[in-house]
Amino acid sequence: MTRQTLLSTCLLLSLAGLTQATAWPAYQDDDEHATAAVEHPPHTRAPGEIDVSITADDWVRAPGEDWFETMAEQFPDRFSYSEEAAEYTDEDGVGEGDFEGGWIDAKGEYVFRYDIEEDEFAYWQKISAKRLTSGRTLFVQYCASCHGFTGDGYGRSAQHLRPPPRSFHQSNFKFTHVIAGNLPSDDALTELILNGLDGTPMYPWALQDNQVRDIVQYIKTLSPPERGWRDVYAEIADVVDIGEDPFANDPAAGAERGAEVYHLRGCYNCHPGYLSPDEIAGIAGNPPRDDFTYPKIVPDSGYEVLGYAVSILPPDFTWHTIRRGKTASDIAHTVAAGIGGAGMPQWKGSISDEEIWAMGHYVRSLIDDYHGQPAKRAAFMATLRN
Amino acid sequence: MSPLSRLFSPFVSAVAACRARWLATPAALLLFSAAVSAQEVTKRWGPTEPVSTYGHRFDSLFNLITLLISVSFFIVLILLLVPVIRDRAKPGKRASFDHGNSLHDKRFTAIVSVIVFIVLDALVLVIAMRDLREGFWNDPLPNDPEVVRVEVLGQQWSWNFRLAGTDGEFGTPDDIITINELTIPVDRPIDMNLTSKDVIHSFFLPDMRVKRDANPGAVNEMWFESMATGSFAILCAELCGFAHYQMHGEVHVLSEADYDAWEAEASRLALLGYDENDAEAQWAWAWQE
Numbered sequence: 001m002t003r004q005t006l007l008s009t010c011l012l013l014s015l016a017g018l019t020q021a022t023a024w025p026a027y028q029d030d031d032e033h034a035t036a037a038v039e040h041p042p043h044t045r046a047p048g049e050i051d052v053s054i055t056a057d058d059w060v061r062a063p064g065e066d067w068f069e070t071m072a073e074q075f076p077d078r079f080s081y082s083e084e085a086a087e088y089t090d091e092d093g094v095g096e097g098d099f100e101g102g103w104i105d106a107k108g109e110y111v112f113r114y115d116i117e118e119d120e121f122a123y124w125q126k127i128s129a130k131r132l133t134s135g136r137t138l139f140v141q142y143c144a145s146c147h148g149f150t151g152d153g154y155g156r157s158a159q160h161l162r163p164p165p166r167s168f169h170q171s172n173f174k175f176t177h178v179i180a181g182n183l184p185s186d187d188a189l190t191e192l193i194l195n196g197l198d199g200t201p202m203y204p205w206a207l208q209d210n211q212v213r214d215i216v217q218y219i220k221t222l223s224p225p226e227r228g229w230r231d232v233y234a235e236i237a238d239v240v241d242i243g244e245d246p247f248a249n250d251p252a253a254g255a256e257r258g259a260e261v262y263h264l265r266g267c268y269n270c271h272p273g274y275l276s277p278d279e280i281a282g283i284a285g286n287p288p289r290d291d292f293t294y295p296k297i298v299p300d301s302g303y304e305v306l307g308y309a310v311s312i313l314p315p316d317f318t319w320h321t322i323r324r325g326k327t328a329s330d331i332a333h334t335v336a337a338g339i340g341g342a343g344m345p346q347w348k349g350s351i352s353d354e355e356i357w358a359m360g361h362y363v364r365s366l367i368d369d370y371h372g373q374p375a376k377r378a379a380f381m382a383t384l385r386n
Numbered sequence: 387m388s389p390l391s392r393l394f395s396p397f398v399s400a401v402a403a404c405r406a407r408w409l410a411t412p413a414a415l416l417l418f419s420a421a422v423s424a425q426e427v428t429k430r431w432g433p434t435e436p437v438s439t440y441g442h443r444f445d446s447l448f449n450l451i452t453l454l455i456s457v458s459f460f461i462v463l464i465l466l467l468v469p470v471i472r473d474r475a476k477p478g479k480r481a482s483f484d485h486g487n488s489l490h491d492k493r494f495t496a497i498v499s500v501i502v503f504i505v506l507d508a509l510v511l512v513i514a515m516r517d518l519r520e521g522f523w524n525d526p527l528p529n530d531p532e533v534v535r536v537e538v539l540g541q542q543w544s545w546n547f548r549l550a551g552t553d554g555e556f557g558t559p560d561d562i563i564t565i566n567e568l569t570i571p572v573d574r575p576i577d578m579n580l581t582s583k584d585v586i587h588s589f590f591l592p593d594m595r596v597k598r599d600a601n602p603g604a605v606n607e608m609w610f611e612s613m614a615t616g617s618f619a620i621l622c623a624e625l626c627g628f629a630h631y632q633m634h635g636e637v638h639v640l641s642e643a644d645y646d647a648w649e650a651e652a653s654r655l656a657l658l659g660y661d662e663n664d665a666e667a668q669w670a671w672a673w674q675e
Binding site for chain 2 (some may be wrong): 206295
């Protein structure tokens with residue numbers, strides 16, 4: 001091969017590479033206006049037709065009224081009470097009018113004020129473009145493969161996955177331990193991301209704190225306009241408060257009490273029952289449904305795939321891995337807050353906190369005793385099925 | 387003097403001429419401590435005991451290669467060090483230059499190359515091919531009722547497993563689908579079909595000494611048979627994205643009785659949870675032998 005042939009081959013190859021590189025869909029970062037439009041190959045699902053764009057100053061709902069005061073106590077240098085906060089207006093004119101002052105932070109990221117015209121508190125959070133860009137980069141790196149580039153839950157790896165990944169357009173989260181219907185606070189969302197959801201590809205993400213915070217802020221901007229964090233009237237709530245664990249020193253007593261509560265409150269109507277039919281009839285007053293040692297499938301509007309609400313089998317605690325059940329406290333909080341979109345109702349308010357804690361201990365004891373031990377579990381369930 | 391001893395005379399004379407006795411004690415100490423620490427390292431961070439039927443083949447070949455290349459390494463090291471120490475700069479000694487281009491040198495090089503090739507490459511190749519033929523390539527028979535078939539679907543960053551359930555057919559309502567957890571019986575061949583949704587992954591069972599790529603758009607095959615019950619690691623052995631490091635799971639090997647009970651119950655629960663309207667959730671493919 002002569003030197004000329006070699007040279008021309010190299011030239012041709014590099015030209016071909018250049019053509020390939022320019023044909024690549026552009027989803028590189030753009031600080032000012034980063035649209036997450038990606039060309040989807042024909043075999044993947046089409047994304048939802050919601051325009052997701054980040055502008056330099058994106059406004060979303062702040063974590064809550066107390067949040068500013070708490071932050072001011074923790075970081076007195078950063079947050080201060082200010083009359084001038086009242087004069088702040090954004091480009092859409094939201095919240096314009098007379099104010100009685102509010103909290104402002106040194107970086108200009110958070111503003112809290114009282115709106116006299118609307119006669120209500122307006123908690124706005126102004127996220128810096130730098131933070132959103134960082135959040136978006138991390139989102140594309142870690143989250144987009146399942147949750148999709150636009151956050152619609154239709155990422156390429158999401159296909160066939162059950163339960164399907166969360167669509168952030170719904171602004172509905174199942175296991176944040178926040179009362180269903182409310183938006184979770186930053187802390188609740190951060191905790192969810194750090195803990196993960198067991199038994200699913202949603203891992204406990206080993207990211208740095210500031211990385212998770214950036215992702216959380218970016219996720220909020222994925223809400224459609226006037227919905228979720230872009231809804232002025234949406235409630236942002238913290239983790240449900242069910243007090244101290246009354247059975248902290250004696251989990252066994254909690255489990256015993258929980259067995260009674262579990263079967264009295266009819267949990268076995270969807271989940272399996274874990275006592276004999278006679279015992280259940282003794283506690284609940286009527287015999288359990290047929291086949292009560294198996295869970296019953298329920299449609300779940302919380303997860304939609306192409307407009308179809310998928311069905312979910314309520315977990316059998318002795319068999320399935322539950323999403324957040326590492327401790328009795330996790331389970332008690334899930335029971336108290338309910339699971340938005342699914343059949344699991346909110347129990348906080350319906351029954352006492354003590355009963356909720358007892359149920360947490362009972363379910364945890366079921367997991368400890370039988371989960372992952374098919375032979376022992378089979379023997380136990382056989383005693384109920386006779 | 388026989389031709390063979392003449393051939394190796396430079397090596398023999400180099401070793402014999404080494405008068406650096408003072409080097410013997412530290413060298414021996416160094417070798418001894420290296421051997422001891424190698425043992426410690428192997429115990430602590432080395433491979434686990436092989437669990438699959440052909441795992442010991444992998445280990446013995448690995449140990450053989452390690453031994454052979456260690457021996458050749460030390461021979462080369464000695465051949466390098468001895469002249470360097472023996473012929474180092476001394477007062478009254480002039481350096482002489484030699485291109486070493488004689489027929490003797492050429493013959494020496496050629497014969498040593500052939501010996502090294504036979505001892506190292508050919509030996510290892512022959513053993514490796516024998517092991518592959520009798521182990522990894524020795525697929526279970528297509529209609530063997532003993533074989534457990536598993537469809538493995540990799541994705542960023544999880545392993546999806548589908549077992550055929552009690553009816554033995556894929557794509558039916560009683561298929562058992564698990565994520566990152568695989569349950570299999572002991573002492574039965576496990577036949578696997580692997581593919582991927584998105585990028586190239588590699589399904590790796592370190593305790594079974596088996597690893598195979600899962601490529602999007604193609605179905606790869608592999609098989610193994612576990613000889614022990616217990617829980618073992620599943621890893622991804624192909625850099626597949628930012629969270630590649632946490633793409634791991636567990637394979638639970640159950641006794642035959644345990645597995646039968648597990649399969650019956652899991653199949654029943656899968657049937658209960660089956661949603662016929664949810665066409666998207668059905669991802670089984672036709673089994674490929």
